[in-house]
Amino acid sequence: MNTMGIPVDSPMRIPAEQFLTLRAFGAPPIVIALAAQGTFRGFKDTKTPLYAVGKYLIAFILLWKLNEKVLLVSPNIDGGRVARYLKSGGLLIGRTLAVLVIMTLATSLAAREGPIPMAGHQICLQVWLAVSLLTDAIALAGQALLAGRYSRGDYGQARQLVYKVLLVGLIAGVALAVTLFLGFVSLSYLFSTDLEVLQIARSGILFVAGSQPINALAFVLDGLYYGVSDFEYAAYSMVLVGIVSSVFILVAAPVFGLAGIWAGLFLFMTLRVAAGIWRLGTKSGPWKLVWSEIEQENA
Known part of the structure; x- marks a missing residue:
């Protein structure tokens, strides 16, 4: 058995590993896109995420449109808000x-x-x-x-x-x-x-x-x-x-x-x-x- 529970001689092994490799390549933009989609929901804007298509493309489009609504990189960082965000994010990750x-x-x-x-x-x-x-x-x-x-x-x-x-x-x-x-x-x-x-x-x-x-x-x-x-x-x-x-x-x-x-x-x-x-x-x-x-x- 490999780490996915598939026997090493199984015909499913190579396609499974190829799929996971491609999924790993797409993981970074997916995380960015999901975070951006959550922000748009806060603005009750469900149209913009719908228009974006693709993995890296959707992350770029959402960040570009989001920058029109909020300041993505703020010079003034509120430590208390960051701590609350990290706590909520940690709970949701779990x-x-x-x-x-x-x-x-x-x-x-x-x-x-x-x-x-x-x-x-x-x-x-x-x-x-x-x-x-x-x-x-x-x-x-x-x-x-x-x-x-x-x-x-x-x-x-x-x-x-x-x-x-x-x-x-x-x-x-x-x-x-x-x-x-x-x-x-x-x-x-x-x-x-x-x-x-x-x-x-x-x-x-x-x-x-x-x-x-x-x-x-x-x-x-x-x-x-x-x-x-x-x-x-x-x-x-x-x-x-x-x-x-x-x-x-x-x-x-x-x-x-x-x-x-x-x-x-x-x-x-x-x-x-x-x-x-x-x-x-x-x-x-x-x-x-x-x-x-x-x-x-x-x-």
Whole structure:
């Protein structure tokens, strides 16, 4: 086995290493572009990131346009703000690492099943991720709108926005689930014509389609976390959820194969939603202000 969990004599090894090499080359501009996109969201400008295409090109375009809005290199550096930024950034890096660990683990264990099961798994995984990320647009809109209302102290409107964004996310998730249930068989032909691969991919339709409502809520909750700067809970809860889900996958994959891996990924998203709903229900941290008016009325 190499570091990716692929046997050294596997036909998947060389393509995997080539892909990772190219991805490493594109990593620096991706990081810059993601940071710039986050800044544009703060300005509620979602059009500019949409127009930029490419890796190094998108980083250049976003930095160029961003320079028109803010001073990228300030002569006056506020140490306190830098420290707060680094803390929030560190928490989000930890959160992202938790996601990467479980996704990498799932891919590694699927690779050990062999080339054909791995190919079927990748079709399911890529469709699952791509369709799920459609609801990320709802999360981004909710994040920007909630941040504006929260920062102005308009907590009543912020509370109503939370309800509406969750409802819209759930509706979108159900719609995506129905669409995939009806169209996944036809969609799978876009990825392969190998009948064995397609048979394995189609066996994962329950995972790909059935999890979409949960996935939608998970992404929407992420946006709500960021909207009120609840980074600490977002990071620590993700680490805990990642650990539990990783243990499940490690136990289930050797017994149930791809079904165990898919069940573990579904558990991962379900626990994310459970952690988010629980956080909203506790009305603690930054959420205390959002629910403050209700608490005063009940008192």
